[in-house]
Amino acid sequence: MASINLRALAPIGVFFLLCFVIAVFSPNFLSVSNAIRILNASAIPVVLVMGATFVILMGSIDLSVEGIVALCAVVTASLVLNDTTGANLGLWAVPFAVLAGGLIGAVNGATHVYLKVPSFMVTLGIGFVCLGIATAALGGFPVRISDRGFRALTLGRSLGLPNGIWVAAASVFVALIIQERTRLGRYVYAIGTDEITARQSGVPVERTRVLVFVLAGLFSGLAGAMAAAQLGQGHALIASGRLFTTITAVVVGGTALSGGVGSVLNSVVGVLIVVVLTNGMVLMGVPPFVQQGVQGFLIIVAVSLALDRRQLEVVK
Amino acid sequence: MTEKQKELLRNLVPIFTLLILVFGIAAYEPGFLRPANLITVTADTMTLFLMASGATLVIMLGSIDLSIQAIASMTSCIVAAMLPIFGGTALLFALAAGATAGVLSGLVVNYLRIPSFVATLAIGGIMTSVAFWASDERSIYISDADKSAWLNWATGTTGGMDNEVLVGLAVLAGLSAILSLTRFGRLVRAVGSQERAVVASGINVNRVKFLAFVISGFMAGLAGLVMAARLGSGSPTLASEFLLPAIACIIVGGTAITGGVGSIWKTFVGALIIAVVRIGMTFVGVTVFAQQIVFGLVLVLAVAMTIDRTKVAVVK
Numbered sequence: 001m002a003s004i005n006l007r008a009l010a011p012i013g014v015f016f017l018l019c020f021v022i023a024v025f026s027p028n029f030l031s032v033s034n035a036i037r038i039l040n041a042s043a044i045p046v047v048l049v050m051g052a053t054f055v056i057l058m059g060s061i062d063l064s065v066e067g068i069v070a071l072c073a074v075v076t077a078s079l080v081l082n083d084t085t086g087a088n089l090g091l092w093a094v095p096f097a098v099l100a101g102g103l104i105g106a107v108n109g110a111t112h113v114y115l116k117v118p119s120f121m122v123t124l125g126i127g128f129v130c131l132g133i134a135t136a137a138l139g140g141f142p143v144r145i146s147d148r149g150f151r152a153l154t155l156g157r158s159l160g161l162p163n164g165i166w167v168a169a170a171s172v173f174v175a176l177i178i179q180e181r182t183r184l185g186r187y188v189y190a191i192g193t194d195e196i197t198a199r200q201s202g203v204p205v206e207r208t209r210v211l212v213f214v215l216a217g218l219f220s221g222l223a224g225a226m227a228a229a230q231l232g233q234g235h236a237l238i239a240s241g242r243l244f245t246t247i248t249a250v251v252v253g254g255t256a257l258s259g260g261v262g263s264v265l266n267s268v269v270g271v272l273i274v275v276v277l278t279n280g281m282v283l284m285g286v287p288p289f290v291q292q293g294v295q296g297f298l299i300i301v302a303v304s305l306a307l308d309r310r311q312l313e314v315v316k
Numbered sequence: 317m318t319e320k321q322k323e324l325l326r327n328l329v330p331i332f333t334l335l336i337l338v339f340g341i342a343a344y345e346p347g348f349l350r351p352a353n354l355i356t357v358t359a360d361t362m363t364l365f366l367m368a369s370g371a372t373l374v375i376m377l378g379s380i381d382l383s384i385q386a387i388a389s390m391t392s393c394i395v396a397a398m399l400p401i402f403g404g405t406a407l408l409f410a411l412a413a414g415a416t417a418g419v420l421s422g423l424v425v426n427y428l429r430i431p432s433f434v435a436t437l438a439i440g441g442i443m444t445s446v447a448f449w450a451s452d453e454r455s456i457y458i459s460d461a462d463k464s465a466w467l468n469w470a471t472g473t474t475g476g477m478d479n480e481v482l483v484g485l486a487v488l489a490g491l492s493a494i495l496s497l498t499r500f501g502r503l504v505r506a507v508g509s510q511e512r513a514v515v516a517s518g519i520n521v522n523r524v525k526f527l528a529f530v531i532s533g534f535m536a537g538l539a540g541l542v543m544a545a546r547l548g549s550g551s552p553t554l555a556s557e558f559l560l561p562a563i564a565c566i567i568v569g570g571t572a573i574t575g576g577v578g579s580i581w582k583t584f585v586g587a588l589i590i591a592v593v594r595i596g597m598t599f600v601g602v603t604v605f606a607q608q609i610v611f612g613l614v615l616v617l618a619v620a621m622t623i624d625r626t627k628v629a630v631v632k
Contacts, residue, residue, distance in 0.1 A: 117619050118619075121615070132611075140605060287448075
């Protein structure tokens with residue numbers, strides 16, 4: 001048991017160590033305004049990892065994050081007051097974006113389960129389809145949002161903190177309830193640990209798998225609406241780089257890619273580690289293009305530390 | 317149907333698909349069948365084929381390489397940046413860099429036991445950073461003098477035939493020979509069909525996988541060189557759009573992602589199918605933006621059709 005606890009606590013240790021090291025090199029790091037900046041930058045990634053964690057807990061993967069976020073950002077931007085369409089739904093655009101995300105998630109899940117295609121292949125293909133739709137619908141141009149009230153979804157402040165942080169906190173709360181207090185949550189762990197045994201014990205594997213991809217789609221849809229509100233526009237490239245950050249955060253947080261081990265709270269810590277690292281590199285003057293390389297390196301280190309090699313006979 | 321008839325059918329379907337598509341377009345536009353035009357179409361397809369050729373070996377193992385587009389972009393930057401300083405040696409540096417990326421992927425998969433789709437995703441991220449570093453975050457123009465001195469093998473003509481086609485045919489012949497005549501080639505198929513049996517026979521599976529990833533990286537690097545030569549520049553995002561079509565042409569050609577089944581000529585045919593479909597879509601009036609949607613769907617459907625479901629007990 002001790003080793004399991006250690007494994008769960010290690011990411012938090014890494015987080016504090018990282019903060020300490022950056023603070024030594026750059027004292028500005030420890031200001032209140034920088035802390036808020038870090039939390040604000042974490043908001044969208046946190047929403048994204050809420051869905052991705054459940055998918056990875058099942059031992060699957062969702063590579064369509066960027067496609068869904070981009071498409072839902074375009075949907076959102078087209079439904080609020082903007083320069084391209086005549087719509088003006090205001091905040092009511094958000095539920096539409098979330099639903100659109102859930103729908104794409106359902107396509108992912110149904111294709112994966114009923115055509116028996118591995119999830120990385122389905123989500124790779126569907127992700128490109130979404131990016132294609134987002135590009136084709138706009139002919140490559142962005143939709144600019146002119147609705148200031150809607151942009152308050154991430155830019156406004158409540159109780160002194162940007163609203164995006166509150167949206168992210170609410171997402172964590174919902175995901176935590178699903179993980180801890182629902183059957184779906186328990187089924188996810190059962191499937192991730194041993195799918196064959198889970199099936200024999202009566203876990204509805206197919207339905208659970210589809211539902212988890214729908215859940216991931218819903219969170220990605222919400223993240224798309226937030227991205228549109230944050231940048232004031234919707235276009236096909238709005239989400240580039242999000243997939244990488246999402247997977248890095250989930251695995252750095254300690255959720256194993258082989259499934260069954262991890263939690264949404266781990267992933268929140270994972271996001272904080274990735275964002276603090278990015279923030280620290282900016283403060284220390286490291287060029288921004290190095291970040292993708294550093295994240296790639298982090299993925300490899302984190303996955304290799306979290307893998308339970310006893311279970312692995314064949315690695316594909 | 318016997319196994320042999322099934323095998324024959326599997327070999328013939330891609331070829332007939334290609335022929336039907338070609339004659340379909342010729343019905344609209346008879347000039348399409350002119351030899352000069354067919355050569356041009358083939359020459360335009362070769363960069364895609366080169367990228368997919370090495371990755372075919374990886375997919376035949378039942379693994380995947382998601383770093384090929386990043387590697388190709390990287391070598392385009394390296395060659396464009398180094399040609400003015402080092403002359404022809406720059407080509408060797410670029411190819412070595414491509415192979416090195418493959419070495420890294422192979423080491424990470426073999427010794428850290430990380431599944432290839434995550435390992436190559438991460439290595440791809442690192443290579444993108446290298447590309448940004450090598451190119452100083454911009455696209456680099458290759459002077460005409462350097463181009464005619466060092467890149468004529470890729471873009472010139474020999475006896476009326478475009479050199480791209482000759483390079484493509486040489487790679488087709490070389491890799492096919494490796495696959496069907498060498499011990500390594502037979503082991504690639506064996507590992508893809510029954511990895512456990514190969515391990516139990518006392519064969520070093522790691523060496524086979526390692527070599528496949530190195531060849532994949534090398535060929536992606538070569539594809540980057542040809543791309544840079546054709547466009548007259550190198551850029552860190554030069555090949556970003558190529559991952560989806562490259563994997564699609566491997567699968568459409570009839571190589572199954574479950575491993576064991578496949579060959580290089582299938583990828584060659586698959587690449588031509590993708591190219592002809594693209595031309596056909598332009599004829600029918602599908603915008604360039606929407607083509608990604610079609611390729612995404614084609615990818616998922618082709619995987620669903622070619623996958624061997626008896627081989628995987630649990631689809632993750």
